[in-house]
Amino acid sequence: MARLSMVEAINRTLHELMEQDDRIVVLGEDVGVDGGVFRATVGLLEKFGPMRVIDTPLAESTIVGSAIGMAIYGMRPIAEIQFEGFIFKSYDHIYSHASRLRKRSQGGYGVPLVIRAPYGAGVRALEHHSDAPEALFTHIPGLKLVIPATPSDAKGLLTSAIEDPDPVIYFEPKRLYRLFKEEVPEGRHTVPIGQARLVREGHDITIVTYGGMVSVCEKAAQHVASEGVEAEVIDLRTIWPFDIGAIVESVTKTGRLIVCHEAPRSFGVGAEIVAQVSERCLLSLLAPIRRVTGNDITAPLAKLEEYNYPDTEQVVRAIHETVQF
Numbered sequence: 001m002a003r004l005s006m007v008e009a010i011n012r013t014l015h016e017l018m019e020q021d022d023r024i025v026v027l028g029e030d031v032g033v034d035g036g037v038f039r040a041t042v043g044l045l046e047k048f049g050p051m052r053v054i055d056t057p058l059a060e061s062t063i064v065g066s067a068i069g070m071a072i073y074g075m076r077p078i079a080e081i082q083f084e085g086f087i088f089k090s091y092d093h094i095y096s097h098a099s100r101l102r103k104r105s106q107g108g109y110g111v112p113l114v115i116r117a118p119y120g121a122g123v124r125a126l127e128h129h130s131d132a133p134e135a136l137f138t139h140i141p142g143l144k145l146v147i148p149a150t151p152s153d154a155k156g157l158l159t160s161a162i163e164d165p166d167p168v169i170y171f172e173p174k175r176l177y178r179l180f181k182e183e184v185p186e187g188r189h190t191v192p193i194g195q196a197r198l199v200r201e202g203h204d205i206t207i208v209t210y211g212g213m214v215s216v217c218e219k220a221a222q223h224v225a226s227e228g229v230e231a232e233v234i235d236l237r238t239i240w241p242f243d244i245g246a247i248v249e250s251v252t253k254t255g256r257l258i259v260c261h262e263a264p265r266s267f268g269v270g271a272e273i274v275a276q277v278s279e280r281c282l283l284s285l286l287a288p289i290r291r292v293t294g295n296d297i298t299a300p301l302a303k304l305e306e307y308n309y310p311d312t313e314q315v316v317r318a319i320h321e322t323v324q325f
């Protein structure tokens with residue numbers, strides 16, 4: 001095992017996967033000579049050459065459109081969109097084609113495509129470089145969406161995504177790229193798509209979260225533990241299809257739920273979780289469910305960034321309000 005940051009784990013996984021499978025091709029803006037803006041693709045061009053590591057024009061629609069063609073013809077493309085805010089140039093390809101081809105061809109063709117993109121705020125970037133648009137990818141039948149919160153899960157989810165026969169969006173929380181290191185398993189390591197991770201066990205309240213908010217919620221859970229409140233923290237890992245079984249099991253035990261994400265609140269992932277919990281275990285609830293989320297606004301510039309996203313204090317406050325209800 002090696003101690004790696006998330007971006008190092010992603011880089012190493014790309015190296016390993018490409019060594020093992022000739023069908024894997026990486027393409028995107030600056031992924032070759034520059035090694036990617038965040039250095040996730042460093043060393044790939046030197047090792048695998050320009051036929052498998054392709055520096056593309058600044059044209060996201062072309063990147064995803066070409067990758068769909070490659071996938072249909074038997075390759076395993078990993079397309080990089082330089083920042084999540086630019087993925088919408090390729091949204092039509094994702095929405096109208098990649099996700100639908102299996103149904104359209106009555107199972108004849110799949111699109112085994114992975115689209116990676118740095119995601120979310122926390123590094124004081126500019127507009128289009130700090131968005132959390134995951135909800136806009138959850139309403140597309142045929143598409144899966146994963147967001148790792150640890151270096152090990154970054155490896156496991158990337159491996160599962162490339163092994164999946166259908167398209168997977170893989171968002172990489174920028175704030176976690178270099179936040180901490182951990183031991184990452186050597187060799188083949190997968191994390192099943194659709195399976196949440198129990199971060200911390202507790203019996204008083206459940207906190208469901210993912211991506212850059214996992215460490216924020218963990219800190220909040222540690223804080224309230226010193227007051228005698230045991231919070232259970234669940235990291236979704238897969239946003240769609242999410243692990244409703246794990247959530248229901250936990251809420252049935254604790255009777256209280258907070259959902260936390262940095263994306264805007266309204267019509268967000270949290271709203272769907274609240275709806276499904278209401279449908280399945282309303283009678284287990286001892287208090288109203290609370291959402292701790294980003295605001296319903298365009299991602300603010302760096303100076304105001306910290307006011308828009310949940311922090312530990314807000315999560316602690318929501319825990320207090322829910323437990324004391």
Ligand SMILES: Cc1ncc(C[n+]2csc(CCOP(=O)(O)OP(=O)(O)O)c2C)c(N)n1
Binds near residue numbers: 029082083089
């Ligand atoms: C649609 C879109 N995709 C990606 C980016 C991120 N981006 C900013 S600058 C840049 C490189 C631009 O290279 P080039 O057009 O050669 O201009 P220069 O090197 O002179 O800045 C990229 C990819 C962006 N701003 N907009």
